[in-house]
Amino acid sequence: xxxxxxxxxxxxxxxxxxxxxxxxxxxxxxxxxxxxxxxxxxxxxxxxxxxxxxxxxxxxxxxxxxxxxxxxxxxxxxxxxxxxxxxxxxxxxxxxxxxxxxxxxxxxxxxxxxxxxxxxxxxxxxxxxxxxxxxxxxxxxxxxxxxxxxxxxxxxxxxxxxxxxxxxxxxxxxxxxxxxxxxxxxxxxxxxxxxxxxxxxxxxxxxxxxxxxxxxxxxxxxxxxxxxxxxxxxxxxxxxxxxxxxxxxxxxxxxxxxxxxxxxxxxxxxxxxxxxxxxxxxxxxxxxxxxxxxxxxxxxxxxxxxxxxxxxxxxxxxxxxxxxxxxxxxxxxxxxxxxxxxxxxxxxxxxxxxxx
Amino acid sequence: xxxxxxxxxxxxxxxxxxxxxxxxxxxxxxxxxxxxxxxxxxxxxxxxxxxxxxxxxxxxxxxxxxxxxxxxxxxxxxxxxxxxxxxxxxxxxxxxxxxxxxxxxxxxxxxxxxxxxxxxxxxxxxxxxxxxxxxxxxxxxxxxxxxxxxxxxxxxxxxxxxxxxxxxxxxxxxxxxxxxxxxxxxxxxxxxxxxxxxxxxxxxxxxxxxxxxxxxxxxxxxxxxxxxxxxxxxxxxxxxxxxxxxxxxxxxxxxxxxxxxxxxxxxxxxxxxxxxxxxxxxxxxxxxxxxxxxxxxxxxxxxxxxxxxxxxxxxxxxxxxxxxxxxxxxxxxxxxxxxxxxxxxxxxxxxxxxxxxxxxxxxxxxxxxxxxx
Ligand SMILES: Nc1ncnc2c1ncn2[C@@H]1O[C@H](COP(=O)(O)OP(=O)(O)OP(=O)(O)O)[C@@H](O)[C@H]1O
Ligand SMILES: Nc1ncnc2c1ncn2[C@@H]1O[C@H](COP(=O)(O)OP(=O)(O)OP(=O)(O)O)[C@@H](O)[C@H]1O
Ligand code: SF4
Ligand SMILES: [Mg+2]
Ligand SMILES: [Mg+2]
Numbered sequence: 268x269x270x271x272x273x274x275x276x277x278x279x280x281x282x283x284x285x286x287x288x289x290x291x292x293x294x295x296x297x298x299x300x301x302x303x304x305x306x307x308x309x310x311x312x313x314x315x316x317x318x319x320x321x322x323x324x325x326x327x328x329x330x331x332x333x334x335x336x337x338x339x340x341x342x343x344x345x346x347x348x349x350x351x352x353x354x355x356x357x358x359x360x361x362x363x364x365x366x367x368x369x370x371x372x373x374x375x376x377x378x379x380x381x382x383x384x385x386x387x388x389x390x391x392x393x394x395x396x397x398x399x400x401x402x403x404x405x406x407x408x409x410x411x412x413x414x415x416x417x418x419x420x421x422x423x424x425x426x427x428x429x430x431x432x433x434x435x436x437x438x439x440x441x442x443x444x445x446x447x448x449x450x451x452x453x454x455x456x457x458x459x460x461x462x463x464x465x466x467x468x469x470x471x472x473x474x475x476x477x478x479x480x481x482x483x484x485x486x487x488x489x490x491x492x493x494x495x496x497x498x499x500x501x502x503x504x505x506x507x508x509x510x511x512x513x514x515x516x517x518x519x520x521x522x523x524x525x526x527x528x529x530x531x532x533x534x535x536x537x538x539x540x541x542x543x544x545x546x547x548x549x550x551x552x553x554x555x556x557x558x559x560x561x562x563x564x565x566x567x568x569x570x571x572x573x574x575x576x577x578x579x580x581x582x583x584x585x586x587x588x589x590x591x592x593x594x595x596x597x598x599x600x601x602x603x604x605x606x607x608x609x610x611x612x613x614x615x616x617x618x619x620x621x622x623x
Numbered sequence: 624x625x626x627x628x629x630x631x632x633x634x635x636x637x638x639x640x641x642x643x644x645x646x647x648x649x650x651x652x653x654x655x656x657x658x659x660x661x662x663x664x665x666x667x668x669x670x671x672x673x674x675x676x677x678x679x680x681x682x683x684x685x686x687x688x689x690x691x692x693x694x695x696x697x698x699x700x701x702x703x704x705x706x707x708x709x710x711x712x713x714x715x716x717x718x719x720x721x722x723x724x725x726x727x728x729x730x731x732x733x734x735x736x737x738x739x740x741x742x743x744x745x746x747x748x749x750x751x752x753x754x755x756x757x758x759x760x761x762x763x764x765x766x767x768x769x770x771x772x773x774x775x776x777x778x779x780x781x782x783x784x785x786x787x788x789x790x791x792x793x794x795x796x797x798x799x800x801x802x803x804x805x806x807x808x809x810x811x812x813x814x815x816x817x818x819x820x821x822x823x824x825x826x827x828x829x830x831x832x833x834x835x836x837x838x839x840x841x842x843x844x845x846x847x848x849x850x851x852x853x854x855x856x857x858x859x860x861x862x863x864x865x866x867x868x869x870x871x872x873x874x875x876x877x878x879x880x881x882x883x884x885x886x887x888x889x890x891x892x893x894x895x896x897x898x899x900x901x902x903x904x905x906x907x908x909x910x911x912x913x914x915x916x917x918x919x920x921x922x923x924x925x926x927x928x929x930x931x932x933x934x935x936x937x938x939x940x941x942x943x944x945x946x947x948x949x950x951x952x953x954x955x956x957x958x959x960x961x962x963x964x965x966x967x968x969x970x971x972x973x974x975x976x977x978x979x980x981x982x983x984x985x986x987x988x989x990x991x992x993x994x995x996x
Binding site for chain 2: 331332408443444445446456473474476477478479485500503504506507531540541542543545546547549550558560561564567617618
């Protein structure tokens, strides 16, 4: 068996400047106890995250529940105030601003540029508002179009996400989950955003409808030159959607890289384990005996193990892993990993796991 | 890279000659609501044999949970079983001692239940005693929402003990030992300590293990697991699936695995039933069905999931349209509005018949009718 090498076969065009970049972005939450709400500790939900999102691309953010994906997304939207670190955003005129430092008032113009699609299509839409009001609200609040043109603009938005404009005056409860998620997308697109953060945007949908929405997101990306941060715990969907993948474990980025390379040749043992855990519907490979079943539970972000946070569950851990925190570093061109042995470990990607 | 299939991958576990532990025939369960009627289960036929794992797959609302609850006569009002029968091997008669515990120690008439072929009894319309003897003891269930099916105010040990003592009288000390043993069996570390934990002190994966331990407490012949891994991370899911597979092999238990995840089904099950709007539209050996899906819905379902490692730049081909509203299901074939092979005047006039091939692969679609081919 020959090992594929980590280097990309074809020369890549010079990558564009990132649209958004975080540097050492950190968010901690206090843990309060007792009736005086004394602070007894803190959770580092996001710990020194460096992330780059290039224009027109989709960056997939994966990791187990509680690893900080939503918190990171919400920091980027400034729905959370980051504890420290930078959020460097490149404006349309090329100037770079640090969103982490801006006041609520200064943030206002950027709130149009970066929008969010929420996970739950049932609770994220106000049931007492019609589609016209729901989708028109951001237009109205931001004075984007004169009042008398709002209806036309909303109808146009609905059409773009595959809903009939006749639905303008209906309420969300008249729609299925997939249709509501389309409304959520229309709402996010109303202000012509440049970056859309989709946090588990299709996870609650049925597989058949989910595929429709994923395809729609791809079409919209092409038509409107959108950039996505696609947050999901589903590695199959992320592979389908993302150009770049970022893998998180207890608040930290443990690996990043172009999707194909990261999936075929992971550099971090956690990525290998994640890929191996995905159940495969192909009956030829479904019961592969060599599946890696991780032991133990996800680390508690308020009590991260010393050394490499993954060491208690890692099959390759050695003494050094229990004491020294591995830094996220460039291991191969375009590939970063936070494992002491990233250069020497021969980890199995999806092909060797039998899924090809 | 070509891989020689190992024996484990090719040899399906043979269960054809094993005794049937559950046979569902023509089951219909209906919810009569104020503003409409939902036929949640509309004439389901299924069979599970000893040691077999049957996956029941289908999208949200297709009736998987209602079907499973109907088996154990656990459908809540306004739902009602309106037709069909659920056949199980006759449970052992309650012991004389057990029966005398009725009112004033009177010996009662033997409990009533419809008699079926092969010494089976029907649970629909049976005396509660018969249902109780089956529930928990012969067939037990892991419900879809682990958090709502565990009490928040009692320790997990207390809850499993109660489940055991319901069926088997034993002392507190004996029961506790049994519980610790069960918790160990489902892979909970330090079970002597965890037995005194409250559900909120456990992670999602551990709670699911507790639920499985509780379901196993009376050595069931059949475990019905309703979406046992849906709320879990892939890594935890892999642990639970491995656990279920191991327990099945060790205990010789049959499993009805309800899931919307085709990958999960493929990993654990021998056979599969695909449901759409209350009906089984395709059923057979899992490898066979997934390799050669016949019903247009099964085909579309398999095409809708992005498969790991098959990133070809190709677009997903989702089923078009939406699942119809439960009050307004189409006549004839219920999939016809979304089907690419729809034949006017045929698919919309009558319910397509079940077509069965020599290997037992069944499909409910007119495209496979002899006289149409
Ligand atoms: N507002 C908050 N206050 C305190 N702790 C929080 C808050 N929000 C998140 N956390 C904690 O931060 C950690 C990361 O949570 P986050 O929701 O970002 O995870 P996630 O990766 O999105 O998980 P999931 O996949 O379940 O959505 C968790 O331990 C969580 O308990
Ligand atoms: N208590 C109830 N009252 C009214 N309708 C119900 C009730 N329970 C279930 N139904 C209806 O019965 C149908 C089948 O529901 P069921 O819960 O069995 O679906 P399911 O296949 O288990 O879906 P999921 O994958 O979402 O769990 C649905 O249309 C549902 O709306
Ligand atoms: S019976 Fe007709 S409509 Fe129904 S699935 Fe088959 S081909 Fe399609
Ligand atoms: Mg989240
Ligand atoms: Mg269900």
